[in-house]
Amino acid sequence: MTHHFFTRRRFLRTVLLGGAIAPTVPSFVNRTFAALEGAASSSFSPATGRDGTILVVMQLAGGNDGLNTLVPYADDAYFKARPKLALPANKIHRINDYCGLHPALKNLAALQGEGHAAIVQGVGYPNPNRSHFRATEIWHSASDADKNEAYGWLGRYCDAACAGEDPGAETGAALAIGDQVPQALRSKSGGAIAIGAPQDYQFQSGMDPAPMEPEDDAGAPAGGSIDMLFGEAGHEPAVADFLQRTALDAVASSSQVQQILHQSRHGATYPASDLGRRLQLVGRLIGGGLPSRVYYVSLGGFDTHANQANSHERQLAVFDEAVGAFCRDLKDQGNFDRVTLLTFSEFGRRVAENASGGTDHGAAAPLFLFGGAVQGGLHGKYPSLTDLNRGDLKHGTDFRSVYATLLDQWLKTPSSPILGRDFGEVPFLRPA
Amino acid sequence: MAAAAKIDWDASAAAHLMRRAGFGGTPEEAEELAALGLEGAVTQVLAAPAPGAPPPVTDPAEFATRRRLQKAQKDGSEDARQAYGEFNRQQKRIFEDVRFWWLNRMRSAPHAVREKLTLFWHGHFATSQAKVKFNHLMLRQNQTLRDLGVGRFPALCRAMVSDPAMLEWLDGRQNQGKSPNENFAREVMELFTLGEGHYSEEDIREAARAFSGWTVRPEDGEPIFRRPRHDDGIKRLLGKSGPFGADEAVEIICEQPRCAEFLAAKLWEFYGYRGPEPALVQSLAGHFRNNKLETGKLLQEMFTRPEFYSARARAAQIKSPVQWLVQASRETGRQLLPPGLALPLSAELGQSLFAPPSVKGWDGGTSWINSATLIRRSNTAKLFAVAAPPLPVETATTMDTVAWATVAPEETRIDEEALQERLVRVFLAAPPGAATGKRLAAVLADADFPCADETVRDASVVLLGSPEYQLT
Numbered sequence: 077m078t079h080h081f082f083t084r085r086r087f088l089r090t091v092l093l094g095g096a097i098a099p100t101v102p103s104f105v106n107r108t109f110a111a112l113e114g115a116a117s118s119s120f121s122p123a124t125g126r127d128g129t130i131l132v133v134m135q136l137a138g139g140n141d142g143l144n145t146l147v148p149y150a151d152d153a154y155f156k157a158r159p160k161l162a163l164p165a166n167k168i169h170r171i172n173d174y175c176g177l178h179p180a181l182k183n184l185a186a187l188q189g190e191g192h193a194a195i196v197q198g199v200g201y202p203n204p205n206r207s208h209f210r211a212t213e214i215w216h217s218a219s220d221a222d223k224n225e226a227y228g229w230l231g232r233y234c235d236a237a238c239a240g241e242d243p244g245a246e247t248g249a250a251l252a253i254g255d256q257v258p259q260a261l262r263s264k265s266g267g268a269i270a271i272g273a274p275q276d277y278q279f280q281s282g283m284d285p286a287p288m289e290p291e292d293d294a295g296a297p298a299g300g301s302i303d304m305l306f307g308e309a310g311h312e313p314a315v316a317d318f319l320q321r322t323a324l325d326a327v328a329s330s331s332q333v334q335q336i337l338h339q340s341r342h343g344a345t346y347p348a349s350d351l352g353r354r355l356q357l358v359g360r361l362i363g364g365g366l367p368s369r370v371y372y373v374s375l376g377g378f379d380t381h382a383n384q385a386n387s388h389e390r391q392l393a394v395f396d397e398a399v400g401a402f403c404r405d406l407k408d409q410g411n412f413d414r415v416t417l418l419t420f421s422e423f424g425r426r427v428a429e430n431a432s433g434g435t436d437h438g439a440a441a442p443l444f445l446f447g448g449a450v451q452g453g454l455h456g457k458y459p460s461l462t463d464l465n466r467g468d469l470k471h472g473t474d475f476r477s478v479y480a481t482l483l484d485q486w487l488k489t490p491s492s493p494i495l496g497r498d499f500g501e502v503p504f505l506r507p508a
Numbered sequence: 509m510a511a512a513a514k515i516d517w518d519a520s521a522a523a524h525l526m527r528r529a530g531f532g533g534t535p536e537e538a539e540e541l542a543a544l545g546l547e548g549a550v551t552q553v554l555a556a557p558a559p560g561a562p563p564p565v566t567d568p569a570e571f572a573t574r575r576r577l578q579k580a581q582k583d584g585s586e587d588a589r590q591a592y593g594e595f596n597r598q599q600k601r602i603f604e605d606v607r608f609w610w611l612n613r614m615r616s617a618p619h620a621v622r623e624k625l626t627l628f629w630h631g632h633f634a635t636s637q638a639k640v641k642f643n644h645l646m647l648r649q650n651q652t653l654r655d656l657g658v659g660r661f662p663a664l665c666r667a668m669v670s671d672p673a674m675l676e677w678l679d680g681r682q683n684q685g686k687s688p689n690e691n692f693a694r695e696v697m698e699l700f701t702l703g704e705g706h707y708s709e710e711d712i713r714e715a716a717r718a719f720s721g722w723t724v725r726p727e728d729g730e731p732i733f734r735r736p737r738h739d740d741g742i743k744r745l746l747g748k749s750g751p752f753g754a755d756e757a758v759e760i761i762c763e764q765p766r767c768a769e770f771l772a773a774k775l776w777e778f779y780g781y782r783g784p785e786p787a788l789v790q791s792l793a794g795h796f797r798n799n800k801l802e803t804g805k806l807l808q809e810m811f812t813r814p815e816f817y818s819a820r821a822r823a824a825q826i827k828s829p830v831q832w833l834v835q836a837s838r839e840t841g842r843q844l845l846p847p848g849l850a851l852p853l854s855a856e857l858g859q860s861l862f863a864p865p866s867v868k869g870w871d872g873g874t875s876w877i878n879s880a881t882l883i884r885r886s887n888t889a890k891l892f893a894v895a896a897p898p899l900p901v902e903t904a905t906t907m908d909t910v911a912w913a914t915v916a917p918e919e920t921r922i923d924e925e926a927l928q929e930r931l932v933r934v935f936l937a938a939p940p941g942a943a944t945g946k947r948l949a950a951v952l953a954d955a956d957f958p959c960a961d962e963t964v965r966d967a968s969v970v971l972l973g974s975p976e977y978q979l980t
Contacts, residue, residue, distance in 0.1 A: 206709070207698055209868050255858050257878050270878035272856070276887075277879075283886040283973045285943055315824055315979065318874050319882075320941070323975040326879035381679045381691050431687030432679060437694075466709070 129449075129486050130411075132358055132371045132402075133230070133260065134419040135215075136395065138379030139208065141388055142424035142441025142469070146195060146458075148175045153461035157428045161385060161435070171195075175458055180392040183400025184444070191452030192403065192412075193444060194504035196478060198459040200440035200471025204423060208379070208437075211422035216259035218476050218495050229479055230370050231263030232494045233487060237369075248368030249329070251361065253354040258372055266321055269329055274337055274357055278330045285323045333361070340364035344405035347397040351375045355402040363409045369487065378421060382432035395419075403446055413448035416486055416505075420475065426467050440471035443478065449486075451506045477502050515817045517546045524822060527937065527980045528779050529553050529811060530620040532835040534914065535933045550811045554804065556619040561612065563651070564605040566644035568728040574599075575726070603643050607861045608847040610650065611854075614834045615844050622654060625807070627830065628778050629653040630861070631869035633668050633700060635677040637862045644729050645673035646862050658804035661771060662762040665700060669754045670731040672724045678867065681723040685739030688716035695867050701761050703770045707746065714743040718757035768793040768801060775806060780816055781824045782873055788815055823937035823979045826876050829857035831980065832885065836972060839934055841914035842896040849895060853888060857881050877978060889973030893965050912961040915968060921958045927967065928952065935971040937980050944974040 148154045149165040150173060163178065169185035170176035177185050187193040203221040205211045217225035227235070234250055250261045250268040261268035271277050279285075340360040346352040354373045361368070375398075377391045399417065406412040424441025440459055459469040477499040483491035485505050492498050515521065523538035530553070541549040567573065574595060581592040614623040630653060637646050649671050656664040668674050669692075675681040678692035693716035697707040721738025722731055743752045745760055752760070761767065772792035776784045784792075792809065799805040810816055827835065833854055837844050844850050854860060858881060864870055877885075898911035920930035928948060932939060940948065947970045955963040971977055 207694070207704060208866065209698075210704055252878075255856075255878070255881065256875060270880045272880045272884075276856075276884060279883055280887045280890075283889065285886060285947075285973070285975055315826060315874065316941075319826070319877065319975045319978055322877055322879055322882050326882050329879060330883060381689060382682050430689060431684060432682035432689055434679075436690055 128367065128369055128414070129488075130362060130369050130371070130415045131230075131482060131486060132355075132373070132415060132417045134372075134417065135212075135258070135374045136378050136391075136419060136421040137208075137212070137374050137376040138421070139211075139423045139425055139437055140378040140421035140441060141380060141384065141435055142421070142438075143427060143435075144384075144388060145178050145181070145392065146171075146175050146197065146442040147178060148458060148461060150174050151461055153427075157461065159429070160433055161429045171454060175454075178389070178392050180389045181396045183396045183403075187400070187403060187446055188452065192448060192450060193446050193452055194450040195442050195444055195454050196473055196502055196504060197442045197454060197456040198440045198469065198472035199420075199443045199456070199475050199478065200423075200469075201474050201476070202471075204439040204465075204468070204471070206423065206437040206439070208422060211437075213259060215420060215422050215475060218479055226262070227264060228258070228260035228262045229494060230260045230372070231268065233483060233489055234261075234267065234370070235263045235265055236494055237487070237489055248366060249325070250370040250372065251358075251366075251368050252372040253357055254372075254374060258374065261370070261372055266318065267325065269325055271333065271357065274333065274360075278334050279327070284327060333366075336361060336364035336366055344401065344408060346401040346405070347394070349394045349398060351394055351398040352401060355398050356405070359402055359405040359409070362406070362411055362415060380425070380434050381430070381436060382434040384434040399446060407448075416445055416447040416449060416482070418478070418482065419444045419446075424469060427461055427464060427469060428467060439465065439468035441469070443475070445478075445504050449506055451504050455502055455504050473502060474499055478504075481505065515546055515812075515814050517549075517817075518542055521546075521817050522549055523933075524817065524937070525549060525553060525811060526619065527835065528816075528825075529807070530617075530624050531614050531831060532838050532980070533619075534839065534841065535930075546812060550808060553619045553621055553811070554808055556617070556621060558613075558617050558620075558622040558654075560617055561609065563609055563647055564602055566602060566606070566647050567599075568644050568730075570599060570644050571642050571724075571729060572726045599643055603637060603646075603862070604847060604851060606643055606647050606650075607851055608844075610861055611830070611834065611844055611850060614830070615837055620834075621807075622658070625657045625803070626650065626654045628775065629657050629664070631778075631864060631872075632774070633671075633674065634864035634867050634869035635671075635673050635862075636864055636866075640673045640676045642673070642676065642729060645676065645724075648729070649673040650862070658807075659802060661767075661801040661803055662758055664803075665696075665762060666755060666758045668700070669696075669719055669758060670722045670733070672729050672731050675722055675724050675731060680719060683716060683720045683722070684737040685717065685720045685741075688713065688720055688739070690716045692716070693719055697761065699868055701767045701770060702764060703766065706764070706766045706770075710744070711746055714745045715757050715761070717741070718743050718745065718752040719754050722754065762801065765793075765797070768796045771801075771803075772796050772806065775803070776810060778872075779807075779810055781821050784815075788813075825980050826873055826978050827980045828870065828872060828876060829854045829859040830861065832857075832978070835980065836892045837896055839915075840892055840896065840968070841911050842892070842898050845891055845896050849891060853884075857884060882975065882978070885978065886973040889977070890969050892972050893969050909961060912964045916964045918958070921964070923957045924952045924955075927957075927959060927964070931964075931967055931971055935968065936974075936976055938976065940971065940974060940976050944970065944976055947974075 143154065144161060144163060147163050147168050149168045155162045167179040168176035169181060171188060177188065184193055201214065201221060205214060205221055214221055216228045218229035219225035230250055252258055252261055252268060252270045254270060255272050257268045257270045337360060340363045344356065344359055346356040351373065358371045358373065375395055380388050402417065403412065406415050420443045421441060423438055425435035425438040429435050456473040459472060463470065476495050480491035480495055480499040481501040481504065483489050483494055484501065519538045519542040522541035526533045526538060526541065541552065544552055577592040577595050580588040614620050617623055635649055640646055652667050652671060656667055678695055679689045680692040683689040683692065690712050694712045696715065697712060698704050717739040721733050721735060723734055723737065725732045740751050742749055745752060745757060746764060748760055750756065769789055773784060773789045776789065776792060792806065795809045796806045815821060833844065833850055858876060859870055898908050915934055916927060916930050920926050948967055951966045951970055
């Protein structure tokens with residue numbers, strides 16, 4: 077092992093190679109923020125003039141109790157299985173004579189009434205997994221339950237959409253609002269961006285790690301590889317490469333995001349919850365004309381093993397108010413027709429309540445889509461409460477047919493190569 | 509084994525050992541370890557005493573008191589409301605004290621191997637105050653992890669079955685024979701011992717029955733076994749059957765060959781590198797089994813393996829926010845950032861002690877870093893150099909001068925090259941890349957040599973804020 081000292085000559089050589097950094101920025105990150113330059117310098121206009129469709133995905137993490145979200149209030153089996161937790165039929169926002177929404181879901185009920193909420197019932201997949209982590213991986217990667225897939229379904233979409241150099245197919249980097257890039261956005265090209273608190277999303281002066289122009293770059297090769305940028309010692313190249321790319325993404329994106337946030341209006345009112353703040357940020361970035369087509373947010377707190385009545389109601393209210401505010405914001409912007417919000421949970425919960433006043437991990441559950449372009453109302457069919465698989469609801473719709481519909485019809489990218497096969501579609505989007 | 513047969517033991521290898529087994533240190537400490545030889549150094553590191561300030565005082569009756577005050581305030585008197593509010597604020601302060609106390613142990617203990625291992629177990633048996641809401645129990649669990657962490661794994665695992673914080677966290681206290689709550693039993697097998705795919709859903713249900721009956725006494729937060737709540741029927745668990753209770757269930761689970769493999773691989777990923785070679789895992793698991801699953805022995809084996817010092821292992825990890833905070837202060841010879849900065853910062857970067865995001869703990873690795881957290885880490889680098897108080901030295905008049913003399917002693921300030929060498933040795937696990945090198949050169953170009961503290965500080969800030977500083 078050599079000492080981690082390095083000679084002046086080696087030092088200078090690495091310094092001079094600095095000019096090679098630029099080609100390693102994932103091209104669509106570049107494209108996203110290059111496209112912004114024009115948009116951001118003109119003054120804000122409510123409709124951005126961009127007509128690309130946008131998908132916002134929200135996970136209700138922990139396993140939302142589908143049965144107490146879309147409530148089968150007319151089914152005796154529901155009241156039998158949930159002696160403590162069943163919601164009274166007269167409080168339900170009825171959709172039809174069988175089921176309706178939890179009393180806390182006021183905004184969702186209103187969106188449903190005006191045809192802007194599509195509810196797909198009984199969504200799941202074969203051989204459901206009841207582990208949070210594994211089930212989340214399955215939903216994020218769209219893999220079969222017995223297979224592993226490193227990249228996310230939206231990451232693979234970005235890889236596919238950015239593979240062609242067709243300048244018309246402009247696709248921005250996928251954006252996660254929060255501290256983490258979720259697996260759904262993980263891609264081979266690694267260009268997804270995470271933004272936590274927007275005001276912190278900028279380098280302080282002097283701390284920007286971008287390379288300065290080399291003083292004398294006559295000797296620098298054109299387009300070097302990233303391995304050269306770190307020193308020669310035994311880095312795990314993948315980790316070093318990842319760090320450099322992330323640093324460059326951060327440099328490329330942060331100043332432009334700040335610019336767009338300065339220019340977008342703050343007018344829309346959102347609830348003060350974390351989810352409200354996150355959706356507000358998404359609303360501002362969409363309103364400000366960011367060409368990203370995929371956003372990701374998450375709300376936790378749905379793992380209700382014990383005493384769930386109050387906590388579930390609280391979380392649903394947080395969800396409901398934030399979604400309501402987001403839809404109002406998009407309508408005011410004139411962007412409601414080009415945004416679809418998909419919300420899902422990694423599984424539903426067991427039909428029968430447990431002895432702790434809660435419910436354990438289950439399987440199939442309803443999922444929601446909101447937006448000006450959805451075909452409102454119920455899709456698929458409510459699973460039987462008596463024909464169960466080990467105490468859990470059986471799915472009638474594979475979640476990947478929901479993804480396929482969004483990829484093919486909304487993001488206009490063929491779904492089979494991304495999902496591995498043809499899953500069919502669910503008619504939750506209005507015919508164009 | 510296909511690994512490098514020989515270990516090049518030198519100060520750089522010793523510094524690697526210090527960073528991985530603990531939280532790093534100064535080049536001088538690395539030289540001292542290097543002089544002991546590999547075996548001597550590993551023994552020294554593992555045997556280092558683990559003194560530390562006594563933990564903050566927590567209230568064993570916190571739960572009962574809160575419930576009493578909460579009830580009283582519902583009746584409406586202003587005094588009762590105030591008393592309840594004051595109690596909650598006080599408990600929140602104590603919680604902050606507990607968190608900072610632990611960070612400080614990591615900062616202060618020589619080599620801090622125990623603390624690093626406790627951090628591993630905290631991420632493994634990941635339990636969060638977010639649900640437990642009981643300082644005394646969180647601290648109690650932390651002490652259990654520290655006390656039993658180096659010993660036999662089955663004993664630690666058994667302690668977790670009836671650990672009061674764990675009973676709250678995974679609903680074990682609500683698990684009763686009549687209607688078992690499966691939450692804990694599932695995570696024991698999926699996350700704590702075997703890994704997904706090495707047990708059946710039936711094993712979970714049966715283990716939940718075996719674990720039933722343990723609950724928490726609200727008046728003092730102690731675990732208690734309530735026999736009427738226990739299911740004493742026959743269970744069929746992983747191919748065995750009998751009227752198993754917690755002891756037998758843990759034993760049966762831990763003696764699965766898979767358990768040693770699962771833990772050896774996870775420990776290696778924490779200390780060494782991700783995705784260890786299958787042959788290495790098998791070899792470590794064999795060693796672990798032969799030593800009755802004694803974790804301390806496994807660490808000793810890991811730290812003397814050639815793979816641990818191989819090129820693949822060096823500078824191959826991304827620092828967790830806690831590692832990043834603690835290591836920076838050990839390297840700069842300063843105290844931690846004050847609690848009001850360190851605790852929120854660590855949380856914003858994705859790691860709150862005593863509040864892991866889920867029972868799976870922290871994903872670690874590249875998940876620590878994204879554009880947002882990288883910006884935050886860079887922006888904070890300056891704080892390490894200006895806001896963290898220098899260690900008090902009684903004789904010195906200006907403490908800051910002492911701190912900078914530790915980072916760069918006089919003989920390293922004679923010229924640009926010597927200072928670069930010194931600072932890279934202090935702060936980086938591998939040489940800097942081009943962009944960082946250029947920034948460093950720009951700072952040094954304007955300085956006069958032998959240089960003043962200010963130059964050392966400005967150059968240190970460049971390295972502390974660089975992408976490379978995230979590696980260890």
